[in-house]
Amino acid sequence: MSEGASESAEVLFLGVDGGGTSTVALIGLDDGxxxxxxxxxxxxxxxxxxAAARTALEEAIAGAFAAAGLWPRAVAVACLGVAGFDRPEDKALLGEWSVAGNWADRLVLVNDGDLVVAAGTPEAWGVGVIAGTGSIAxxxxxxxxxxxxxxxxxxFGDEGSAFAVAVAALRLVARRLDGRDPRPPELDPLTEAICKALRIDGPGKIVSAVYAPGMDRTRIAALTPAVIAAAAKDPSLVDLLIRPAARDLAETAAAAARSLGWISGPLPLGLSGGFLVSTPLLAEALLEDLRGRGYEPxxxxxxxxxQGGLxxxxxxxxxxxxA
Known part of the structure; x- marks a missing residue:
């Protein structure tokens, strides 16, 4: 049993972050x-x-209770931010699952980006930018x-996401192989890195690998570490792939900010998503672009x-x- 958790009448809270790559559930107390x-x-x-979404949510919540050393039970309030559940009928479905699973006495449903704002801005207001498999502000x-x-x-969206960058990298590889774009004078680090990540012995097998059964957008997005590694060897890839992604994310963040009347000046900014958090080059380019737009991120x-859900x-x- 985790320190501070007990089977007493302690008030419990549940925060859930559900995305295109993973689902995380936290059990917390009123003292934080x-x-x-x-x-x-x-x-x-x-x-x-x-069906898979419900299974993931149930597994994450059960795992959080197990880690706390508690039998699963309804918490006082659960806040769920689950990507892809924005429409009224989607939220109604989450409500049905909560009742069936006895998740909470009260359920609060928000966009997954709201979690980032709640966790990443000092006064719980500002802009949250997520760039993982998908993207949103x-x-x-x-x-x-x-x-x-x-x-x-x-x-037709998710600009600046890991999936978008991976697809842009694959397109660049294809254009270079076709001769539509100039090839690097020496060995192409991007093509080499993509082939290694796909576990193939040459670019001639890229089509078969990318269109193979089970090669979904999550697996394509998982090519981005290879892209970043290639950029370390070929700095031209920063301008070709990373800065455009940062520009797309900055444009999305600025659009959300402008909708609330923030056209310049200080801007509390929560940055999240596996791709954005793990890629300092992307994050810094995003901040640089926002500064160029007149913001002080x-x-x-x-x-x-x-944690924002909690x-x-x-x-x-x-x-x-x-809400």
Whole structure:
């Protein structure tokens, strides 16, 4: 049993961050302590389907209770930020799952970007930018007004995400192989890195590898570490792939900010998502672009957005309006 957790009448809160790569659930107390953490696979229903999403949520929540040394039971308030569950019918489905699973006495449903704002801005207002498998920006004003930009999915959105950068890298490799773009004079680090990541012995097998059964957008997004490694050897890739992604993210963040009347000046900024948090070059280029747009970003890296869910759950419990 984790220190501070008990089977007594201690008030418990649940914060859940569900995305296209993984799902994290935290059990917390009213004094701010986290007593349990559980993790499972992706829960973005638009990417993996509702059955897999529900399974991931249930596994993460059960894991958090197990880590806390507690039998699963309804917490006082649960705050869930799950990608792909923005429409009313999606939220109704989460509500049904919560009732069936006895997750909480009260359920607060927010966009996954709201978790980043709650966890990554000092006064719980500002802009949260997520760049993982997908991407989105969410803004919240001090008076509770909210706005968002991006988050349109892989088919016609998710600019600046790991998936978008991986696809851009694959396109660049293809264009170079075709001769539509000039090839590097020596060995091409990008092509070499992509082939190694795909576990193939040459670019002639890229099509078969990328279009193989099971090669979904999460696995394609997982090529980005190879892209970053190639950029360390070939600095031209920074301008070709990384800075454009940062520009897209900055544009999305600025759009969300402008919707709330923030056109320049200080901007509390929560940065999250596996791709953004693990790629300092991308984060710095994003901040540089925002400065060029007239903002003074005040950034915080948010490695655990589910913490924002706990913050929002506690605030809701104590009577603050969240939605």
């Amino acid at each position: 302590r986290v007593v349990g953490r559980g993790e499972a696979g992706p829960s973005n229903a638009k990417a993996v389907g509702t 969410v803004a919240r004003a001090a008076d509770g007004r909210k706005a968002r930009a991006g988050g349109w999915g892989a088919t 005040i950034p915080t890296l948010v490695a655990e957005p589910a 913050n929002l759950a506690r605030r809701a419990f104590h009577g603050e309006a969240i």
